[in-house]
Amino acid sequence: MRKMVIVSAVLLTGILMVTGAFAQKAATLKIGINAEITGDIPKVGEATKFAAQMYVEDVNKAGGIEVGGKKYLLELAVEDNEAKAESAAKAATKLVTVDEVIAIVGPQASKQAVPAGEVSNNYKTPMITGWSTNPNTTKDRPYVFRACFLDDFQGPALSIFAKDEYKFTKAAVLYDVASDYPKGLAEFFKKDWEKKNGPGSVVAYESFTTKDTDFSSQLTKIINSGAEFLFTPQYYNEVPLIVQQAKQLGWKKPILGSDSWASDELVKLCGKDCLGSYFVSHYASAGAKGATKEFIDRYKAKFGNIPDDVAALTWDAIGLIGQGIKNAGKITGDIKKDREAVRNAIAGIKNFPGITGTITFPPNSGDPVKCANIVKINDKGEFEFYKTACP
Amino acid sequence: MSTSNNTQSLPRRFGRLRRFFQEVPLLGWLLGALTAVLAEQFVGLDLAHLVELPRIPVLFGFENALKKPELIPGTVLYVLLVYLAPALLVARLLQLPSNRLAGFLAGRWPAVSIVLHLALLYAVLHIWSDINDYRMIVVKITLIAVMLTLSLNVINGYMGEFSCSHPGFMALGAYAGSVVTIVLFTNSSMYGKALLPPAIGPYLYPLALIVGGCAAAVGALAVAIPSFRTRGDYLAIISLAFTFIVKSLIENLEIVGGPRGMRGQPDWSNLPTVFVCTVVCVAVINNFVRSTYGLALNAVRDNEMAADAMTINTQRTKMIAFLFAAFWAGVAGVLFAHVLRYVNPGTFGLQQLAEVLAMMYFGGLNSVYGSIVGAVSINLLSEMLRPLEIWKWIFIPLLLILVMIFRPTGLIAFRDFDPVRLIQPKGRPKSNAQS
Structure with missing residues (x-):
C-alpha cells in the first residue's frame, strides 16, 4: 500500500512538471467546422475540412487577419456530425459552448443544417452553411447564412437554359420523391417550365424512392412521352444509374441535372454515358479563370483531387467569415460581443468576390444573391464552365 | 516464479x-x-x-x-x-x-x-x-436513448421477437407530439396562430407526450396483429416494412412538411422533464416486466405453444407488449423532437434502428440494467470518441463484436432490477440482507 502511495505521488509531481512546459497563449480566433465526416456522405465532410484547412493555412501564413490594427491567427475546431441531425445539434452546441468559436462553417446537408442552425441562432453565433438549400435553414434566423443559391432558383435557371440553348418545349422529370432536395427542385422546375411553356409542357413527371436502383419502368414512360430532354435533380451516386439505364433503353436526348451532380465520383461511376450532359452548378472546375483557377490548382496540388462544389462553397463560406471578422472593426475578447459584431459584419457584406460568384446578402436575409453557372461534362469527363444563367 | x-x-x-x-x-x-x-x-x-x-x-x-x-x-x-x-x-x-x-x-x-x-x-x-450546455444536450439525448432501448428490450429481449419497428414508433410519436405542440401553442408559418395561449403550454406538455405515445401505440397495431402468426425472421421483415411505411408516409404528407421536415417545436424538453420521463419510463417498464405480464412475455419467448397450454393468452400478451413498448418509444420520440426542435423523416431510418439495436444488444437482453448500461455507454462512448472521426466507427463496432463473442447476450443480460434492494444499506451481516 505504501509503495503505491509513493509511486503515485511521484507520478503526480511528474505530470505537473510536464504540463507546466506546455503553457502557451497567442491571439487566435477559433472557427468551428461542423461537417459530415462520417456517415452517408463522407466526401462532403472531407471537402469541407480540406477547403477550410487551406483557407486557415493561407491566412496564418500571411500573419493572420487584421482587425482594428491587431493581427489574429485563425484556428479550426473540427467536429464530425456523422450525417445525423441530433449529432449535428450536439456538435454545434459543443463548438459554441466548449470550443467557444467565433463562427461556424457547416453543416452542409440540410438534414443537419436545420437543427444546427437552430442551436447556433439560439446561442447567437454566426453560422454559414456552404451547401444546404432548405429554406428552413436560414429562415427567421438572423445568425444563420448560406453561401449557395436556393433550390427555387435552380429550376428557373435550368428552364431558361433549356429554352435559350435548345428551344425545347417538352420536358421530362425523374426525381426521388422521398428526398427533400430532389423533390423541391423537381417542383420548382415544373412550376417554372409550365409557366413559360404552358400547362402540360412537363410531359412526364416520374418519381422513385431513395435507394431504388431500377428505373426502367419510369424511364420507359419518359421515353414514350415524347419529351425533348430529361431533368433529373439527383445525387451523384444515383445519376449514373439513371443515365446508364436511360441510354440502355435507347434515350439519346439531352439529360440535365442540378448542383447535386457536381462530384468527381459522378464521372468515375458513370463513365462515357454522362459525357455531354449539362447541369446547374455553383462553380465549374474546368475552364475556370482567376481566383477560381488558383483555388483549384492549389487544392489539387495539396489534396490530390479536383475540388468539388462543396469545397468551393466552403471556401467562400469561410471566406465570408474571414471578411466578417475583418469588417467587425474590433475584437474585444468578449466572445458574445465579438460574435455579434461578426454577425453584423457578415450581414452587411456586399459584392464579396467569391469563387462561386459574387455574393451579396440582401437586408434581413441569410440567402445570398448570385448567378448560377451552367456546367457541361466535356469529352474528357471534366466539369467545364459553359455559361451563366441569371433568372 | x-x-x-x-x-x-x-x-x-x-x-x-x-x-x-x-x-x-x-x-x-x-x-x-x-x-x-x-x-x-x-x-x-x-x-x-x-x-x-x-x-x-x-x-x-x-x-x-x-x-x-x-x-x-x-x-x-x-x-x-x-x-x-x-x-x-x-x-x-x-x-x-x-x-x-x-x-x-x-x-x-x-x-x-x-x-x-x-x-x-x-x-x-x-x-x-x-457547467456546459454541450453536457446538457448529451445528457438529454442519452436519457432519451435509455427510454428507447428499454422499450425495445420489452419486445426484443423479454418477448424474444426481433422487431425492427422502433424508428417507426419513434417517428409517429415525434410527429404527433410536434403537431400537438405546434398547433396548440406556437405561432408557426405552417399552422398559423396558436390555438391556446402559449403560456400554459409547458403545463400541458405531458399531454403532447401522451398523444405521441398513443399515436405510436396505435401504429403498433399494424405490427402486433401480424405478430400473432409470424415469428423470427418474418416478423423482423414485417416490422422493418412498418418502419419504411411510416417514413414514406411522412415523406408524402405535405401537411407535416414532407421530406423537408418540421421546425419550430417549443423548447420544452428541458432536463427535469426528460429526467422525470425517463424515471417514470424505467419504473413502469420495470414493474411491467416483473409482473405476471412480464413472466407471460418470457413464457411466450421460450415456448409459445407451452405458454398457450399453460393458459397464457399469447395473442393478448403480444398485443400488450407491442403497444406498451411502442407507447414509450413514442414518448421518447416527442422528447427527441423537442430537444432538437426539428424533425424530418430521414432521421427515423435504418441508422436509427441500428443504433437502438446496438445499444440493446450491447447492454443485454431481458434486463433493465442492461438497457440502461447499453444506452448510456454507447452514447457516452460515441460522444467521447467523436474526435476520432472515422476510427470511431471501427472502434465501437469492434467493441460490439467483442461483447458478442464473450457475452453473447450482452453485458448485463437476464438480471433482475430491484430498486428496493438497490437502496439497502451494505455490509450489515447477512441477517438483514437475506430476510
Whole structure:
C-alpha cells in the first residue's frame, strides 16, 4: 500500500512538471467546422475540412487577419456530425459552448443544417452553411447564412437554359420523391417550365424512392412521352444509374441535372454515358479563370483531387467569415460581443468576390444573391464552365 | 516464479481496493458523486487552469486527450482530483452515516428513500450538466436513448421477437407530439396562430407526450396483429416494412412538411422533464416486466405453444407488449423532437434502428440494467470518441463484436432490477440482507 502511495505521488509531481512546459497563449480566433465526416456522405465532410484547412493555412501564413490594427491567427475546431441531425445539434452546441468559436462553417446537408442552425441562432453565433438549400435553414434566423443559391432558383435557371440553348418545349422529370432536395427542385422546375411553356409542357413527371436502383419502368414512360430532354435533380451516386439505364433503353436526348451532380465520383461511376450532359452548378472546375483557377490548382496540388462544389462553397463560406471578422472593426475578447459584431459584419457584406460568384446578402436575409453557372461534362469527363444563367 | 507472483498480486490488489469500498451503499456513492460535481462547480475552472488546461474538460477529458495529446497529463490529473478523489473519499468517509440513513429509510419508508436517491441523482446530473450546455444536450439525448432501448428490450429481449419497428414508433410519436405542440401553442408559418395561449403550454406538455405515445401505440397495431402468426425472421421483415411505411408516409404528407421536415417545436424538453420521463419510463417498464405480464412475455419467448397450454393468452400478451413498448418509444420520440426542435423523416431510418439495436444488444437482453448500461455507454462512448472521426466507427463496432463473442447476450443480460434492494444499506451481516 505504501509503495503505491509513493509511486503515485511521484507520478503526480511528474505530470505537473510536464504540463507546466506546455503553457502557451497567442491571439487566435477559433472557427468551428461542423461537417459530415462520417456517415452517408463522407466526401462532403472531407471537402469541407480540406477547403477550410487551406483557407486557415493561407491566412496564418500571411500573419493572420487584421482587425482594428491587431493581427489574429485563425484556428479550426473540427467536429464530425456523422450525417445525423441530433449529432449535428450536439456538435454545434459543443463548438459554441466548449470550443467557444467565433463562427461556424457547416453543416452542409440540410438534414443537419436545420437543427444546427437552430442551436447556433439560439446561442447567437454566426453560422454559414456552404451547401444546404432548405429554406428552413436560414429562415427567421438572423445568425444563420448560406453561401449557395436556393433550390427555387435552380429550376428557373435550368428552364431558361433549356429554352435559350435548345428551344425545347417538352420536358421530362425523374426525381426521388422521398428526398427533400430532389423533390423541391423537381417542383420548382415544373412550376417554372409550365409557366413559360404552358400547362402540360412537363410531359412526364416520374418519381422513385431513395435507394431504388431500377428505373426502367419510369424511364420507359419518359421515353414514350415524347419529351425533348430529361431533368433529373439527383445525387451523384444515383445519376449514373439513371443515365446508364436511360441510354440502355435507347434515350439519346439531352439529360440535365442540378448542383447535386457536381462530384468527381459522378464521372468515375458513370463513365462515357454522362459525357455531354449539362447541369446547374455553383462553380465549374474546368475552364475556370482567376481566383477560381488558383483555388483549384492549389487544392489539387495539396489534396490530390479536383475540388468539388462543396469545397468551393466552403471556401467562400469561410471566406465570408474571414471578411466578417475583418469588417467587425474590433475584437474585444468578449466572445458574445465579438460574435455579434461578426454577425453584423457578415450581414452587411456586399459584392464579396467569391469563387462561386459574387455574393451579396440582401437586408434581413441569410440567402445570398448570385448567378448560377451552367456546367457541361466535356469529352474528357471534366466539369467545364459553359455559361451563366441569371433568372 | 516471480511472474506468477505478479499476476496473482494484481487481482489481489484490486480485490483489496474493492473490499475497501464494498460496504459503501448507493446513497454513499451518490453523495460522493454530488461532492465531485460540486467540487467541479466551485473550483473546477481554477483547477483546470492550474493543470494548464484551457477550460474544464467536458466529457472527462476525452476530447483533450484525443485532439491534443500534450494535454493528457493535465487532464488525467484533473479527472483524478475533481472526480475520482472527492467521490471515493466522500463515499468512503460517509460510509457509516449513509449506511445508517439508508437502513433507517429503507426499513420505514422505502418510497422516501427511493425519492431521495432519485433527487440526488438528478442533482448530480443537473450540476454536472450545468457547467456546459454541450453536457446538457448529451445528457438529454442519452436519457432519451435509455427510454428507447428499454422499450425495445420489452419486445426484443423479454418477448424474444426481433422487431425492427422502433424508428417507426419513434417517428409517429415525434410527429404527433410536434403537431400537438405546434398547433396548440406556437405561432408557426405552417399552422398559423396558436390555438391556446402559449403560456400554459409547458403545463400541458405531458399531454403532447401522451398523444405521441398513443399515436405510436396505435401504429403498433399494424405490427402486433401480424405478430400473432409470424415469428423470427418474418416478423423482423414485417416490422422493418412498418418502419419504411411510416417514413414514406411522412415523406408524402405535405401537411407535416414532407421530406423537408418540421421546425419550430417549443423548447420544452428541458432536463427535469426528460429526467422525470425517463424515471417514470424505467419504473413502469420495470414493474411491467416483473409482473405476471412480464413472466407471460418470457413464457411466450421460450415456448409459445407451452405458454398457450399453460393458459397464457399469447395473442393478448403480444398485443400488450407491442403497444406498451411502442407507447414509450413514442414518448421518447416527442422528447427527441423537442430537444432538437426539428424533425424530418430521414432521421427515423435504418441508422436509427441500428443504433437502438446496438445499444440493446450491447447492454443485454431481458434486463433493465442492461438497457440502461447499453444506452448510456454507447452514447457516452460515441460522444467521447467523436474526435476520432472515422476510427470511431471501427472502434465501437469492434467493441460490439467483442461483447458478442464473450457475452453473447450482452453485458448485463437476464438480471433482475430491484430498486428496493438497490437502496439497502451494505455490509450489515447477512441477517438483514437475506430476510
